[in-house]
Amino acid sequence: MIETFKQLLAKNEQLNKYDIGITIDEDRVATLTGEVDTWQQVVDIGHIAGGIKEIYSVVNNITVKGLEIPVPDYTKEIETARKIGVIHETDVLVIGAGVSGCSVARTMSKHSLRVAVVDMHDDVSMGASKANSGAIHPGHMAKAGTLKAKLNVKGNAMFTQLHEELGFDMKRRGGYGIGYDEEDKKVLEYIVKTAKLNGVPGCDFFPVDELLKLEPNIKGRPIIATHNTTMGTVEPYEVVIALANSAALNGVKFILGAQVYGIEILGDRDFTVITRKGLIRTKYIVNAAGVHADDVAEMVDDKFFTIHARRGTIPIFDKRIPYPYSTGIGTVSKTRNVESKGGGCGMTPEGNINSGPSATETPYKDDTATYKSDLDYAMRIAYSVVDYLKPSDVITYFTGVRAADYKEDFIIGMSKKVCGFVNVAAIQSPGFASSPAVAEMVEGIILDDCKAADIPVEDNPNYDPFLKPKANFRRLSHEEQDRLIQENPKYGHVICRCETITEGEILDVIHSPIVPTSVDAIKRRTRAGMGRCQGGFCQQKVVEILARELGKDWVEINLKDEGSNVLAAHNREEATTDEDA
Amino acid sequence: MKMLNCDVAVIGGGPAGLAAAAKARQLGAENVLILERDIRSGGILRQCVHDGFGLVRFGKRMSGGQYAQHFLDEVNELGIRQLLNTMVLEITKDRVIYACNETDGMLRITCGAIILAMGCRERTRQQVFIMGTRPAGILTAGAVQRYINIEGYLPGKKAVILGSGDIGLIMARRMTLEGMEVEGVYELMPTLGGLRRNKVQCLDEFGIPLHLSTTVTQVYGEQRLEGLTVQQVDENRNPIPGTERYIECDLLVLAVGLIPENELSIAAGIEMDPTTRGPVVDESMMTSIPGIFACGNVAAVFDLVDYVSETGETAARGAVRFLQGEICADEPYVQIEKGENVGVMIPQRFHPSCIGDEGLSVYLRVTKPLEKCVLLAKDGDREVYRKRHDIALPPEMLRADIKKDAAPAALKLEVNG
């Protein structure tokens, strides 16, 4: 393996001048060291090692000359946590309240084990799970034979039931791939072949003539078309919040604003997890920490993989702009990035066109800032699919960070060294689509281990998979709206004018199991502030409602996490109502 | 569902809507109804504690509140009914309004005529493509104004203002008076965006610097805004590399433009003008749907509230004529042509034989600053209006009052500099 790596590196004219060290341990984990000039080179070399079949996993310790990535020191915080002492005891502790962690927690709540979830943010779904395209991919793009491919196909199918149980929005519009030349044709043929190998249902070639009749707005004359029937879209944060609420109703404890700083191993299946809120004792740990999964693995001294962060930016367009097709249409992008999807331009279940994402490797795992080059890339994709889009049609844009490893596959399994520590790592796209299947796999791993360790597990007799349907004022007929207001007058008070969200809906979510405490948390649950004025009108009203319902002062209300207070200070009790200058 | 009937329904109780309602009643409409989503009428003026309103109409400087109160008193004296806390959700081509509130539930209101007076909303950070993180501490000027003037809170300690329109300038002074530090006002364009008197009174008197041809390109801070980068721009408004300057601040105030709030109009199928972003209207402010009128900032962004009220009254006159069946529905429209240096213009078209005794007022903005210029309205070669202006700037609207006697059969507006 070392030889193969050295040969491959030597052949690479851009990279062969660097002195790169490689060691391989008994588990076939390669560790790379050395210094290069750019971050992209670090990633490229990691991929060379990861591409070698025999190598199981890659730890990439190569650094960039002159680039210091700060490593935070949590000594003080750990001391404080110890002083607070044990705040909670559980059987399964999930670290990370993204789609992976919340799916695992909800699935585990079917059993008698006690389950808890911690996250560093004050709300669930604050990582990649809130900043993605929300595509429920069919599984035709994932490399055949990978774990990713298997779980994607299965997860996609499982979303149907999940949607019925939890009531989040999902549209399965299906999708077409179209190609205009021989090169495109090869790509699409490869995709159909992959789909067959992966066992994707409903994915095949489609007669171009028929497609043009169905989708008259397709430009030019494609020479080949493929169809898949299972492509879907969701509003991703809505799914995660529903999963979390369902989990909480079934007994899962959520401890938010509780960053994990360290883990003590007391024995097999015996851990103390050190968090900002205090210590948590647990038998099992599920490491679903997204981009930080390798950092969390390091806390138990079993970092056998490195997560490299890949940033992606997505613009959202005004609902008023129609999508020209009735289903998703994908063209073959010539600048396609090999691992992350080349990106496309689709429509959210709410009817907003979105495009992208871009794909940029970054050494800063938490950097969700938007950069012009990334946004420009996503905008170009948008224009190429829907030529009448204009910059002024953009209502917002955001950036998420994918958590990729160098094998570019999911890492799911019990640690070989630390009994009771389960990794759910490197969950990059299609991690969202795969999440129900990921959870099922983790459930199997934990139950098997419980059996082996004679830990008794029964069914949770009170498990209820269903969530009460939400009132969606904006989707009702005027007669139904009237009835709703008669039941509860608060539905007659429109708070968000762009999305038509009422106070009744906001009160409903404030009084749900995972209590939203910030303006953005209300936004993700109700859409208040998600429209074209981006909260210009309703933010103050939401601050007012939150303060009233949570018994807080206005200045204590945050936009997102602690420290993001919307207002700086009280000014005076009675504001001026007349001239004063 | 509760059913109501009215002769004239006015959507929005800002200065445009109040003036329209009062006028409609005075002209004989029996049953006039104002629908306002806020707890009180007055519109944006409720939060404008500064003076400078009513100079054209009343010849004196009033605060926004005083100006609005004048019309509100009139509305009350006339016994006009206001439905407050009431959000209009839909209007239809056949003049039915659906609105809701907590006490009545959903209302179905059948109207003789409808006057749209919904005002405008502000452009956001995303619409001017500021890059970077998404922290708290980035607010539109209107939101800041509301927090400070109505709610009694300070949204930050040290502010940077982007946009030198009137709202930006007014807020620079307001925040300074409230004890906040205003680092400066930044303007993308090479010229001031607002009225000159506002620059003198709001910036110069307080020593607040104005930086033209400069914009905010990036913001920093995970939770609360920590700072931002300003950068100069070239003549094509592209940032010039190497001119970046970092400013530490905890508030970015965006005064980057207003957009007429026409979701109701668009959903009803009313024809829109992409330049005003409001409905296409005629001499009586009637939209493309007969019996539906638009006035004030929902029709086009006006600089002076006095003009806003005027258009409300014009719309009211039209609405009453419509009720009396006196609208020239059969006569084809004549487009008003935009000549030299004319940018945004309203109304866009007219019926030559329908100009009432009050004449026809055309409001417009010049496309570039002009000195010693002449505003002309022509019917072919015949001048029907002429006025000299020492100076004409894009932020300041010009008005051409064309008399009924001039009886134009066609119209072209131009400003010769």
Ligand SMILES: Cc1cc2nc3c(=O)[nH]c(=O)nc-3n(C[C@H](O)[C@H](O)[C@H](O)COP(=O)(O)OP(=O)(O)OC[C@H]3O[C@@H](n4cnc5c(N)ncnc54)[C@H](O)[C@@H]3O)c2cc1C
């Ligand atoms: C731009 C973009 C587009 C994408 N598009 C799609 C798509 O269309 N379809 C699809 O299927 N997938 C897509 N993905 C991938 C998908 O978003 C991810 O696979 C999925 O959201 C991963 O979920 P997760 O729960 O594993 O991670 P995350 O959602 O990132 O959750 C990890 C959580 O761990 C927490 N955490 C981390 N460290 C700590 C710590 N020390 N202590 C406490 N908490 C911690 C974080 O706060 C975070 O909440 C996309 C991703 C991106 C970035």
Ligand SMILES: Cc1cc2nc3c(=O)[nH]c(=O)nc-3n(C[C@H](O)[C@H](O)[C@H](O)COP(=O)(O)OP(=O)(O)OC[C@H]3O[C@@H](n4cnc5c(N)ncnc54)[C@H](O)[C@@H]3O)c2cc1C
């Ligand atoms: C900061 C600032 C400073 C200004 N300074 C000056 C100045 O110095 N001098 C000057 O002359 N002008 C000034 N103006 C401009 C002036 O305020 C506006 O021109 C004027 O308020 C516009 O009036 P309007 O009635 O068209 O709209 P608005 O005042 O915006 O009123 C619209 C009303 O419609 C209501 N509404 C909207 N949609 C609905 C719906 N669906 N259902 C029910 N109700 C609805 C709104 O709640 C609002 O009350 C300033 C404006 C601002 C923001």
